[in-house]
Amino acid sequence: MKMIKKIGILVLLFGLFSCQEDDLTLDTIMVPADLSISSEISDDGSGLVEFNASATNALTYKFNFSDGSSAVAPNGNYTKRFTRTGLNTYLVTVVAYGQGGVSSSKSVEVEVRSDFSDPDTKEFLTGGNSKTWYVASAQAGHLGVGPSEAGAPDFYTPTYYTAAPFEKAGDELSSCFYTDEITFSESGENITYELNNNGFTFFNVDYAGEFGGSAGQDECLALDTSGEKSVTLAPASSGIPADASTQTEIQIGGGGFMSYYIGASNYEVLSITENTLYVRAVMGNNPALAWYVKFTTTPYAQQSAGGGAEEPEPEPFQTQFEDLAWSDEFDGDALDTSVWNYEIGNGTDGWGNNEVQYYKEENVTVQDGSLFITAKRESESGFDFTSGRITTQDNYEFTYGRIEARAKMPEGGGTWPAIWMLGANFDEVGWPETGEIDIMEWVGNNPGETSSALHYPGNSGGNAVVGRTEIANASTEFHTYTVEWTSENIILLLDGEEFFTFTNEASLPFNKDFFLIMNVAMGGGLGGEIADDFQESSMEVDYIRIYQ
Numbered sequence: 001m002k003m004i005k006k007i008g009i010l011v012l013l014f015g016l017f018s019c020q021e022d023d024l025t026l027d028t029i030m031v032p033a034d035l036s037i038s039s040e041i042s043d044d045g046s047g048l049v050e051f052n053a054s055a056t057n058a059l060t061y062k063f064n065f066s067d068g069s070s071a072v073a074p075n076g077n078y079t080k081r082f083t084r085t086g087l088n089t090y091l092v093t094v095v096a097y098g099q100g101g102v103s104s105s106k107s108v109e110v111e112v113r114s115d116f117s118d119p120d121t122k123e124f125l126t127g128g129n130s131k132t133w134y135v136a137s138a139q140a141g142h143l144g145v146g147p148s149e150a151g152a153p154d155f156y157t158p159t160y161y162t163a164a165p166f167e168k169a170g171d172e173l174s175s176c177f178y179t180d181e182i183t184f185s186e187s188g189e190n191i192t193y194e195l196n197n198n199g200f201t202f203f204n205v206d207y208a209g210e211f212g213g214s215a216g217q218d219e220c221l222a223l224d225t226s227g228e229k230s231v232t233l234a235p236a237s238s239g240i241p242a243d244a245s246t247q248t249e250i251q252i253g254g255g256g257f258m259s260y261y262i263g264a265s266n267y268e269v270l271s272i273t274e275n276t277l278y279v280r281a282v283m284g285n286n287p288a289l290a291w292y293v294k295f296t297t298t299p300y301a302q303q304s305a306g307g308g309a310e311e312p313e314p315e316p317f318q319t320q321f322e323d324l325a326w327s328d329e330f331d332g333d334a335l336d337t338s339v340w341n342y343e344i345g346n347g348t349d350g351w352g353n354n355e356v357q358y359y360k361e362e363n364v365t366v367q368d369g370s371l372f373i374t375a376k377r378e379s380e381s382g383f384d385f386t387s388g389r390i391t392t393q394d395n396y397e398f399t400y401g402r403i404e405a406r407a408k409m410p411e412g413g414g415t416w417p418a419i420w421m422l423g424a425n426f427d428e429v430g431w432p433e434t435g436e437i438d439i440m441e442w443v444g445n446n447p448g449e450t451s452s453a454l455h456y457p458g459n460s461g462g463n464a465v466v467g468r469t470e471i472a473n474a475s476t477e478f479h480t481y482t483v484e485w486t487s488e489n490i491i492l493l494l495d496g497e498e499f500f501t502f503t504n505e506a507s508l509p510f511n512k513d514f515f516l517i518m519n520v521a522m523g524g525g526l527g528g529e530i531a532d533d534f535q536e537s538s539m540e541v542d543y544i545r546i547y548q
Contacts, residue, residue, distance in 0.1 A: 030057035032096035032104045039092075039110050046235070047082040047114030051092065055104065058096040066091040068190070068230030069253035081234045081251075082112045084189055116235050118248045124272045125250070126186035133277055135259055136294040137178040138165050138303040140448035140470050143260060148282045148290035150239040153462060153525040156270075156280065157244075158292045162448045166304065168202075176200035176220035178300040180259040184231065191231040193252050195259070197223065203261045206285055211261075223261075229254040236268045238280070243465055245270050250279065262291050317491075317498055319484060321402040321547035329543045330371040335364055339396050343389040343519075345381075352431075355416075355524035356385055363388035374538040375415055375520045385530070389519035397424040397513040401548040403439060404482045405518075409474040410537035414530030415444035416521040417539040419481060424513035432460035435509030437490065440481035444537075445528045447474055452483070452492040454502055456509050462525075467492050467500020478542055487511055516544065 035055040042048040053061045053076040060074045067090060071078050082090060093107040125131065136142045142165070144158025168177050181196040201223040203211055213219040230253040236245060246269045252258075256265055263284020270278045270292075277295040296303070328336065335342075342361045350356060358380040365372045375387040405419045418441045423434030436455035450471045453464040471479060471494060482493040490510060492500040504510050520539050523530050 029100040029102055030098045031102050032056065032058040032098040035094065035096050035104050035106045037092070037094050037106055037108050039108065041110060041112055043113070045113055045115030047112055047116060048079060049082065049110055049112055050077070050079045051094075052077050053094045053096065055096040057098045059099060060097050062095045062097070064093045064095070067232070069232065069251075081114075081232070083114050083116050083232050083234050085114055085117045087111060087113045116233075118233050118246070121246055121248045121269055121272055122186065122191065122233060124274060125184045125277070126191060128186060130183060130185040131297065132181050132183045133295040133297060134182075134299050134303070135178050135180060136276070136296040136298075136303070137169065137300055138298075139294055139296070140165055140472060141292070142294040143168070144292040146290055146292070148238075148288055153528075155290070156238070156240040157446065157449070157468070158290075159443070159446050159528055160289075162292075162446060164448070169304070177202035177259060178303075181299075182258060182295070185228075191233065192228045193231045193256050194228050195225040195256065197225045197259075199223075201225065201261050202259065204263075204283070204291075206283070207261055207263055225256075227254075229256040231256075238268055238282075240268065240270070240280075241463065241466070243467070245280075246272060258293055258295075260291065260293055264291075317484075317493060317496055319402050319547070320486060321484070323548060325398070325401060325546050325548040326396060327543060327545040328371075329369070330366050330541065331369055332366055335366050335371070335390065339392055340390045341393060341395065343391060346383060350524055351521070353521065353524040353526065355521040355527070356383060356530070357387040357520075357522040358383040358385070359389045359519070360386050361388070362386075364390055369542070371518075371541040372538045373417070373518060373520045373541075374536060375410060375522050376536045377534055385522040387520045387522060389517065391422075391515055391517045393422075393424070393426070393515045395515075397515045398546060398548070399511070399513050400485050400487065401546050402482065402484050403516075403544070403546050404480055405439065405544040406478050406480045406542040407440070408476070408478050408540040409442050409444075409447075410520055410539050411444065411475045412531050412534040412537050413445045414523050414527050414534055415537060416524060416527030417442055418517070418519055418521070419541075419544070420517050421514040422517060423509055424515055432456050433509065435514070436460075436464075437483060437485070437510065437514065438464075439483045439492070441526065442471070442474055443527055444475075444531075448472070450474065450479075450481070450494060452500055454490065454510070465502060467502075469494050469499035478540075485510070518544075 032055040038052045040050040061076045062072050063078050064070045089109055089111045095103050095105045097103045141162040144162040145160045146158040147155045183194045185192045200220045203219050203221050205218050208219040211221045213221050232251040234249045234251050236247050236249040248269045250267045252265045264281040267279040267281045275297045280290050280292050283289040344359055346358050363374045373388040378386050380386045420438040422436055426434040432455045438453040442450045451468040453466045455464045459465050480495050484491040490502040490504055
C-alpha cells in the first residue's frame, strides 16, 4: 500500500493538569514534553491512516477522533480506518499521559479519502432511523465459538461449540444476556450504538475475573453500558470468503460490545436481513478464537413465549424435474453392487483430507429399508477407525436433475458424513478439474449446521464455494437433502427449503456426467477432533432418488 506523509500538521493546544496523591514529589511528576504526531495516509481509498505519537516522559497515549471514536495506544502507534465516503478532513487529538496523571495534548488535521460504502448493511442495521436488536435465543447457534486463523479449516464457522435454543436461560443468565437491547441509530452519515444491559453483562470466563467475578466460569456482572457510542462500518479484513460474509465490519467506539463480553469491539457481519443479524468477532485476549452471536428484532419475552413477529411462509420451491429417472430405496438385505462400488482403504493422505478411518466393505449394510454406513473405533491396517464409502462410478452417471437423499446423521464428535458427486472424467483429469458437488456435509462437532459446497479450479478445498444452513435433530430425525442441478443454476435445499444458489456457467465443469458418493469420514480437516468416548455410529439413508 502506498502511504503519503501528511503535511501541514496543525498544533492546536498543549494542556497540563495533575491529580496527585499527597506523597508524590516533584521528581515523580514527569510532564510529557515534546509531543509530536506523524501520520501516513493511504491513497487507495481504503481510509486507512497510520498514526505515531511520541513524547518524552509519556507512559501511554489516547487518540480522540472527531468522528466520535477513540483508542488507547501505550506505544503511541495506532491505525485508524476512516469510512465517511469521499474526501474528508478529521481532527485528531492525542493526549500523552505521564507518571502521576499529568498529561499534555496536541491536535492535527488529516485529510482522508474513503471509497467504502455499504448502504444495504446500514439500512438493515438501523432501519433507516433506529432499530433495536436482541440475542436470537430461540435459534440454534445463537452463541458459538471456533478457530479464527485463516489457515485453519473452516476458520469462519463455530466448529468448537454452538449453543442450543435457550441454552443460557435460567438463573440470572437470561436476564443479563437474552434481554439485552442493542439499538443502532442513523443520523445523516453517522451511526450510533447504545446497549441497554439492564445493569448486568454476560462475561466470558476469561474476562469475568477482571470485572469482579470469580474467574472460572461465564458470569453475569454489574456493568454500566449507558450512553451512545459511535459506530463505523468498515471493510472486513478477516479473509472470510464473500459467500460467507457481507465483507463489512461493525466497529463500535468507546469499548462498546454486542451483548457477550469478549474484549472485542469490531464485529464482522456474516449475514444481515430485515430481522436477522449474524456477527463474528475475534476474542480480545485470545486471538486464536472467534465468537459468533445471532441477533433478531424479536424481544426475548416474545421469543421464549413462541411469539414475536411472524415471518411470511416461504414460497414452495418449484422444481424443473418431475420424472423419477432412478432411485435406490434400499428395500433389500444387501447393497446393489450392479450400481454401487465399495471403496476400500484410506486413499492418499486420508483421501486428501487427513481423514483417519480405513474404509471397509463390512461397514456398509442394508436392512429394514435403509442403508447404514457405520463408523467404528477399531483397529484396521494401522488405523484406529473404520467406516464405509460407496460410489456409482462407471455404473450410474448422469447430467442435470434433482437429486434427493433422505437421511439421519451419525452421532459423536469427529464424525463427518457426506452425500456428494464427482465428475465422471475424474480418472482422466483429476481433482478439482473434474468438479465436485457436495449435496450434504455435516460434522458431529457442529451438529446445528449442515453445509453444501462446490469445488472447481480456483475454488477448491478451503476456498470452495460453500452454503450453510441451520439444522435441528440431524442425528435423531430424517431430513431431506436436495440439489437441483441445471445448466443455469445449482440450487441446494434442506427439507424442501432453498438455502444456497450457485450460478452455473458453460466454462465450469458442472455440465457433464457426474456420479454419486456416500461415506462417513472420521476426523480430518472438517471432521475435527474425535470424541474420546466415540465407539460406533451410523449414517442411515432411507432413499436416494434422481428426477429428470
